[in-house]
Amino acid sequence: MATSMLVQGVLLIFVWILAPGLLGVAFVGAIIFSTFTMGQRVLNEAAYIRIDHKANDLYLAGPMSPEAYFLGMSTGILVVYLAPVVALGALAAAVVHFTLAQGLLLIALASVVWVFSASVGYVFSTFFRDNRAIWAYSSLFFNVFGVLPPVFYPFGLFPTPLHPVALLMPPSGAAAIAQMSLGITHLTSGELALAVGGLVVETVFVFLFAIYWARRTVRAD
Amino acid sequence: MGLGGSVTDVALRSENLRKVYRVKGAPPVEALAGVSLEVRRGERVALLGRNGAGKTTFLKIASTLLRPTSGRIQVFGYDVDQTPEKARPYIAVVPQEGKPFFHLTPREQVYTYLRARGIGRETAKARTEEALEKMGLLECANRLSITLSGGQRQRAMVATVIATEAPLLFLDEPTIGMDPFARRSVWESMRTLTRQGSTILLTTHYLDEAEALSHRLYIIERGRVLVAGTAEDLKRSVGGTVKVLLPGGAALVESFRTFGSCVTEGDALTIIVTPERLGEIMELAVRSKLMATVGPVTLEEAFLRVVGRSIDEN
Numbered sequence: 073m074a075t076s077m078l079v080q081g082v083l084l085i086f087v088w089i090l091a092p093g094l095l096g097v098a099f100v101g102a103i104i105f106s107t108f109t110m111g112q113r114v115l116n117e118a119a120y121i122r123i124d125h126k127a128n129d130l131y132l133a134g135p136m137s138p139e140a141y142f143l144g145m146s147t148g149i150l151v152v153y154l155a156p157v158v159a160l161g162a163l164a165a166a167v168v169h170f171t172l173a174q175g176l177l178l179i180a181l182a183s184v185v186w187v188f189s190a191s192v193g194y195v196f197s198t199f200f201r202d203n204r205a206i207w208a209y210s211s212l213f214f215n216v217f218g219v220l221p222p223v224f225y226p227f228g229l230f231p232t233p234l235h236p237v238a239l240l241m242p243p244s245g246a247a248a249i250a251q252m253s254l255g256i257t258h259l260t261s262g263e264l265a266l267a268v269g270g271l272v273v274e275t276v277f278v279f280l281f282a283i284y285w286a287r288r289t290v291r292a293d
Numbered sequence: 294m295g296l297g298g299s300v301t302d303v304a305l306r307s308e309n310l311r312k313v314y315r316v317k318g319a320p321p322v323e324a325l326a327g328v329s330l331e332v333r334r335g336e337r338v339a340l341l342g343r344n345g346a347g348k349t350t351f352l353k354i355a356s357t358l359l360r361p362t363s364g365r366i367q368v369f370g371y372d373v374d375q376t377p378e379k380a381r382p383y384i385a386v387v388p389q390e391g392k393p394f395f396h397l398t399p400r401e402q403v404y405t406y407l408r409a410r411g412i413g414r415e416t417a418k419a420r421t422e423e424a425l426e427k428m429g430l431l432e433c434a435n436r437l438s439i440t441l442s443g444g445q446r447q448r449a450m451v452a453t454v455i456a457t458e459a460p461l462l463f464l465d466e467p468t469i470g471m472d473p474f475a476r477r478s479v480w481e482s483m484r485t486l487t488r489q490g491s492t493i494l495l496t497t498h499y500l501d502e503a504e505a506l507s508h509r510l511y512i513i514e515r516g517r518v519l520v521a522g523t524a525e526d527l528k529r530s531v532g533g534t535v536k537v538l539l540p541g542g543a544a545l546v547e548s549f550r551t552f553g554s555c556v557t558e559g560d561a562l563t564i565i566v567t568p569e570r571l572g573e574i575m576e577l578a579v580r581s582k583l584m585a586t587v588g589p590v591t592l593e594e595a596f597l598r599v600v601g602r603s604i605d606e607n
Contacts, residue, residue, distance in 0.1 A: 121394070129388035130453070133356040133463070134410050135381055144409070291377065292359050 077156045080105055083224055094226070099164035100178065100250040101224035106157045107182040108218050108243045111189020112210060113149050118142075118197035119206050128290075138286040146190040157182075174253050181246040181271075188242040188275040189217075191282035198289045223247045227257040239263055240270040301370045304461050304492035305332040305355060310364035312350050312516075324350040326516035327364065334460075337483060337493045339507035341500070341596060347516040348496040349389055349465055355494070356386045356463045368461060385410075385459035387467045389496075391450050395439035399430045399449040402438060406453045424456035427482045429475060443470040448479075455482050462486065464495040468502060480506050500593040512596065514603050528590045531598040533566040537574050538586040545581055549574065554598065565590055565598070 080102035087098040121127040131141050165175060192213070200206050221237075221244030222230040230238050238244040245267040251257035252264065259267065312325040325347045332338045340348045353359035355366060357377035366373045368380035393402040403424055407417035425434050428448040438446055447470050454462060464483075468476040476499070483493050483506060497503055503510055504524045512520040512527070520527055528534055532554045539549070542562035546555050552574050553566035566574060571587065578585040 124392065125394065126388035126391035127394070129353075129356070129358055129386055130391055130406070130450075131409060133358055133381065133384055133386040134457070134459075136409050136411075137378075291357060292353075 077106065077160065080160065096168045096254050097226050097251060097256055098224060099160070099168055100254065100256075101247055102160055103157060103164065103178060103182050104185050104243055104247050104250065105218050105223050106153075106160060107186040108189045108223075109214065110150055110153045110157070111146070111186045111191075112193050112213055113153065114146050114190045115193035115197045115213070116206055116210055117149055118145055118194055119200045120203060122197070123200065123203055132290050138290040139283045142194050142282060142286040146194065150186065150190075168254070170254075174250075177253050178250050181250055184271055184275050185242050185246045187279055188271075191275075191278040194282050195278075195285050198285065217241055217243050227251055227259070235263065236266060239267040240274070242271050242274055245271045302334050303331055303367075303370070304334045304336070305366070305368055305494060306330075307351070307355070307366040308364055310351070310354065310366055311362045312347075312354060312359070313362045324516055325354075325361070325364075328513065328516065328518055330511050330518060330521065332461075332492055332494055334492050335487050335490060336508045337487050337495070337506055339503040339510040340494065340496045340513055341498075341503055341510055342496075342513035342519075343600060346513045348513055350516075351513070352386070352463050352465050352494070352496060356384055357381055358386075383460045385454045385457040385462050387450050387454045387462075387464045389465035390469075393438040393441075393446055393449040393453065396437060398435050398437055399425060399441070399445075399452065400434040402449055403453045403456050407456055410457060412457075420456040420458065424452040424482075427455070427478060427485075428452040429478055444472055444475055447471055448475055451479055451482075455486060458486065458489070458491060460491055462491055462493045464493060466496055466498065468497070468499065476502065500591065500596055504592040512599060514600055519603055520599055524592050524595075527592065527599065528595045531565055531590065531595045533568075533570075534590050535566055535568050535571060536588055536590050536594065537564045537566060537571070537578070538562075538588070539564070539578055539583045540586075542578070542581070542583050545583070548577065548581070556598075565594070 084095075084098050084102055087094050128141075132138060161175075161179075164170065170178065196209060196213075197206075221241050223243050227235075227238065227244070227248040230244075239248060248257060248259060249264070249267050249271075252259045308329050310325050310328045311323070314322045314324055328347070328351055340351065342348050350359065354361050355368065355373060357373055357380055361374055369383050371379040371383075373380045393399065397405065400421060403421040404417050407420060408414070412420070425431050428451060430445065430448055430452055433441060433445055438449060441449065447468070451464070451467050454464070468479050471479065480502070487493055495506070507524070509521070509523055510527065511518050520530065522530075539545075539562045541560050542549065543557040543560045546557055546562055549555055549562060549564050552570050553564050556563045564574060575585060
């Protein structure tokens with residue numbers, strides 16, 4: 073659990089020392105990044121316990137439905153890793169002084185990002201036949217969705233031509249909306265619509281696809 | 294049965310079941326080439342065969358985890374291919390090389406699995422303790438599975454599945470890595486389960502296990518059923534129920550060939566015969582100044598003969 077907060081913790085300390093004015097951005101990024109990585113752990117865990125422990129054979133050859141297996145595993149991982157994120161949220165509330173509405177919005181955004189990430193993680197976990205391949209893809213998702221786009225840094229610093237791309241990526245889109253709610257970033261109404269629409273549509277689509285995929289892959293061809 | 298399922302005495306029936314694995318860039322592999330078999334309720338049936346014969350493929354299809362290429366397979370009357378969701382409540386599987394979750398204790402592993410199958414708290418607790426006791430795991434029931442030996446982990450897997458008391462249990466090499474005492478505990482648990490009405494289909498490479506445990510057995514070779522019957526049927530099929538071992542008799546194999554099936558191993562000769570011809574063989578052995586050891590044909594020997602014959606023919 074503690075190692076799950078390593079990246080966020082180190083970044084927060086750096087920001088606190090070097091640019092305390094960006095602490096709000098850093099806390100928003102840390103919380104969204106944390107729920108994103110919790111979702112990505114589903115990729116690692118689902119593939120690992122399927123390949124190494126044959127847990128799919130044990131659980132799916134029984135009355136449990138495939139979608140319950142996917143949701144149970146994702147929620148289980150969420151519960152295990154939630155405590156440090158709650159602590160981070162409490163720290164953020166103390167340092168950044170969120171209003172209730174800002175806090176609730178951040179929780180909602182972080183939750184949606186988790187649903188997106190866990191769904192993507194579960195779907196991709198079914199493609200692996202070998203644990204070694206998981207590490208490479210896991211790192212790729214981690215960097216492409218969490219590190220490169222403006223999750224941890226102000227949205228305005230991201231190259232302008234690429235703003236739509238960042239807004240359409242759920243973690244950076246959610247971070248941009250949260251930064252806007254804190255007054256750190258300005259989004260045009262079109263950009264806001266793109267971020268909200270992208271986040272909702274992509275998350276709903278990916279979640280429904282994960283349910284379909286869980287049913288589809290319960291039996292190998 | 295308690296599941297409101299169809300009333301049938303046949304727990305599992307497959308008809309001409311085929312499975313062809315197709316991988317891009319490689320020729321198709323026919324893992325099952327038309328397997329027809331039947332397991333009646335309350336039976337313990339063993340699937341025997343060499344590595345790669347198709348046993349695990351059959352179990353995976355029967356347990357709804359793999360689609361067949363063609364043929365039919367039913368669990369308690371439900372078509373496993375067309376309506377797998379109806380068959381699943383009736384089954385539980387010990388997967389080959391399955392492991393308990395390393396960060397759960399055996400007690401947590403069994404209990405969690407029972408709860409995931411929808412079994413109530415109190416029943417799950419009671420069945421967990423009962424299964425742990427049967428598998429001799431009470432002493433290490435609160436240790437994380439990662440700290441257990443290979444045999445203990447396997448026992449935890451078997452405990453997890455037998456605790457379900459599912460009507461049909463598929464056990465893929467369930468006693469692999471277990472010591473002889475633990476294996477016998479598993480056997481006893483399986484006998485108890487079938488007495489209570491469950492049905493068991495297992496694969497094993499331990500022929501003594503198959504003989505001690507199964508009412509009937511099927512030998513699968515190259516995706517086909519080679520032999521079906523009881524262990525005694527199989528032993529009889531190799532030409533006799535008695536074996537005579539003649540150390541130093543290999544050189545005289547032609548003299549003994551008329552009595553029955555002969556196999557040489559080094560300078561030793563083994564002949565499988567019917568008990569009626571034992572006297573004649575002993576006479577010839579004495580005349581040839583050979584020592585002789587007489588014993589019953591084991592299932593392993595019969596298996597080697599039957600499968601070996603099939604390999605030679607192919």
